[in-house]
Amino acid sequence: MSACRWHLVAVNREHAATYTRLVTPAALADLVRSSAVTLLAARGLDQDVLPEKVTVERPRNPEHGDYATNIALQIAKKLGLKPRELAEALAETIGQADGVEAAEVAGPGFLNLRLAADAQGEVVKQVLAAGDEYGKGDLYAGTKINLEFVSANPTGPIHLGGTRWAAVGDALGRVLGAQGADVTREYYFNDAGAQIDRYVNSLIAAAQGEPAPEDGYAGSYINDIAAEVLKKEPSALSMPEAERRETFRRIGIDLMFGEIKQSLHDFGTDFDVYFHEDSLHASGAVAAVVGELKESGSLYPAEGAWWLRSKDHGDDKDRVVIKGDGDPAYIAGDIAYLRNKIERGFDLCIYMLGADHHGYVVRLKAAAAALGYDPAVVEVLIGQMVNLVSDGKPVRMSKRAGTVVTMEDLVEAVGVDAARYELARYSVDSTLDVDLDLLRKHSSENPVYYVQYAHARLASLQRNAADLKLDTDPDVDLGLLTLPREGDLIRTIGEFPTVLRKAAELREPHRVARYLESLASAYHKFYDVARILPQGDEEATPLTYARLALCEATRQVLANGLSLLGVSAPERM
Template sequence: MTPAVLADLVRSSAVQVLSARGLDQAVLPETVTIERPRNPEHGDYATNVALQVAKKAGMAPRDFAQALADEVAKDEGIASAEVAGPGFLNFRLAAAAQGEQIRQVLAAGAAYGTADTLAGQNINLEFVSANPTGPIHLGGTRWAAVGDALGRVLASQGAKVTREYYFNDAGAQIDRFVRSLIAAAKGESAPEDGYAGAYISDIAAEVLRQQPSALSLPEQERHETFRSIGIELMFSEIKKSLHDFGTDFDVYFQEDSLHKSGEVARSVEALKESGSLYEADGAWWLRSTEFGDDKDRVVIKSDGTPAYIAGDIAYLQDKIGRGFTLCFYMLGADHHGYIARLKAAAAALGHDPAVVEVLIGQMVNLVSDGKPVRMSKRAGTVITMEDLVEAVGVDAARYELTRYSVDSTLDVDLDLLRKHSNDNPVYYVQYAHARLASLQRNADELGLKSDGEADLSLLTHPREGDLIRTIGEFGKTLEKAAELREPHRVARYLESLASAYHKFYDVARVLPQGDEEATPLTFARLALCEAARQVLANGLSLLGVSAPERM
């Protein structure tokens, strides 16, 4: 019996209690909250629904809880239902009912944990979107891991997810990048406001290899040559880095296309016609304060050129025009102001501001030997994705970056992530999976195969029950992670599952030894272990982390 099934049972029992007394059933919540007690001695699961609704229904909480306990206990899947404190209700499941959880996992396999709670949602998930002026830094690397994991989690709940990279190939930063390339090609120092690092020299050399006469071209043609080739080379490197990191995008959207296609001009004209723009001091301003922004924003500057927000407005309109019902923007810590202005842009365009959702990620720092790591081998002063991957590998990097809420600044301890010990969270989880895979190989060598036909009512050891109940929390964990946009919940869950398995394995022998014969309990425990292995694999896959068979 899963927590969801128990919640339905408790609610239907509550309906029976209220209807038998002629009381209002409308006081019941749509979904009853079921939780695991902190103290296992209190039972397998608990609910506070009696405290929530009893007084509204006209009953004392303990009286309602006792009536509810009596009703729930009629179900053969419930071993006991007891009232505690002012009206809490604690449940113990029958062993056979707990075993049903294992059968569900084995039947669903890789699909276990998926749901349709977000079915019908067409989500545009834009993340990383680093300027093509240098390698991806640590902040972008965090988004590459978290954004990809969030996309997987949202898709697991039935949403259609499009991963999109906004390719900033217009603006002043591109001009600085091009001037830096030209300076490097000439053997000169980078401009004061330009970009430095070995990668600039490498790209400049490749431009000259492809176009040996580039430096002798007229100034405008030279600039365009270094621009077109340099950006393509840089962006190719960015794409490769992301792919090697396990993050691929469905759409690479070029900012410059919004201007060349006239979408920016059309969006501006539409806002003028609707009265959402006004003219002042020779510039055109968005009335964004009317939609919750702290100040109105310049859309068209006094010299007639579009401000950056003009592209944002056109880009949002383009996304909505492509049929997206929700548009995620995953931005850095210095972009808090974008939340209000993007929602204001949506409202000004005539859309519900809720179509825009902005996630803000905090800084990432690398630490080694207790000291900050500040210098990159290739990019100079900025630590890059390649630096992190070279130090700890893709799996450890992705896991560590998704393990924490993006609201918090993250210090990545390189020494810890290199350890092959239980102190290293990703090693701890992956080792549990490898241990289970090894167990299955050993069972195969003995000719032992277990499936959902095993007598799972034999799994009565407290550690077995704890492992089964932890497995049962996977679906709820995914639902909550999708609802709150928090894939770190999956990582923390996997650690609790690995812990439950390691504790089970320490006290419960699974395979027969020597001349011993396999017993029904052997097959029941093999089924439990396969269910645990499957859920670990499913969870790691959602984080984009491998589930090794051997370690």
């Protein structure tokens, strides 16, 4: 053994003992990094070569250990050391930590770690002690986040794209909240502009028994709402033009938005704030921010209009804010709205928009910069299209909305849980084909059923244990859980906090869904090889109680994860 390795052991022996009960990848990563810091300090080497976060992962081949890290390969060359020698020095110390059964060097310098069974089992106790709180963290503690999503125009039912945002946005809000963020879910109510004029024209045409205007909205819902307007105001059609339009506008928008709110609520998605676009114009907020930008020079006149110097902030061109006729362009309201959000005290404003809004990414950041804010205060997530497929063919027609498939259509076809889970389990960066036939199946082929069935099976196990008067023993010996499938299940449970943190950090709630599927898989495999409850006249043993504790921890994590997706955790199926 080289002198440097002996010195590391001498320096680090007491330090290693402080890392007791290493039960998660994060705890192991802390140990590896701290050990590396100690080694580099002892050798007078540059500690800045260490990454801020050390990666500790489960190897694909279980024979390589419970966890592995490539830290030695990452930094050895920068230090002028051989990776394998550095890995051996780290292994010497890490292997002495309480709970680490072995630290072994493999290949050119990989470090493989094996945990003692009783140490691994500590994660089970953590879950049982934390309950619903297990997995939560403080990544965004003290951060006020405005999360705007769906924001569908009140001119028709919510279509599939909006339904995807309802599922993903609500799940993201829950995930961010689980990391300590103060999240406000906000719906931007577009009750101003040309689309509202077309909606009003369509309602009036329907009320008069005429076909929809060429640029108007079709579908039976237009006829239904037009009839409701006349029911509330029977004389609406005989009113003077301006009064008639205002009546259909006021009542028609209120009725449509009432339906949208109810559909979202039935889908499990509710908002803290419904912000009316029209209020920005009526209150003078748009005029005020335009005046401010003119005064600061961020707006300049050209070709009879006023332009935002958005190219100065990374946009591909400057944008018209006040049109040649003196009316504000749509971006004027966006700028005033951003100012309003920041004045309400939000540290981060996340916008979740459809694929046709890709240009808004730079545009909104340019608006923030023009207002004097750090562009990082704005974050835009772009979601791709959703298609429905049945019998291998696209489903195109809606019962109420003509050619648009709506939220209600999807829920009627597969139910809220299946719809939410399926829409949330994919990255929004990709176009999604929703297979209705698959989501109707009550089999392991259906991802939501697969996860929910695991929870229901565990809940049934609890009931059976209660019938046998077998209560979870707080002093259970978890070191008895030595089967490979038991270890795999425990390690999967231990990954939940890391998965949840990463899902929040990357704005990817689909990571939670994919994790739940891996957890359900680990549980089903464990269940196939491990008998849990005694049979016949058998007495319960310490192993019985250890496995019951493991099962309850698994059920708890499944329930926690499903809750973050807004999906139920049934106790019977």
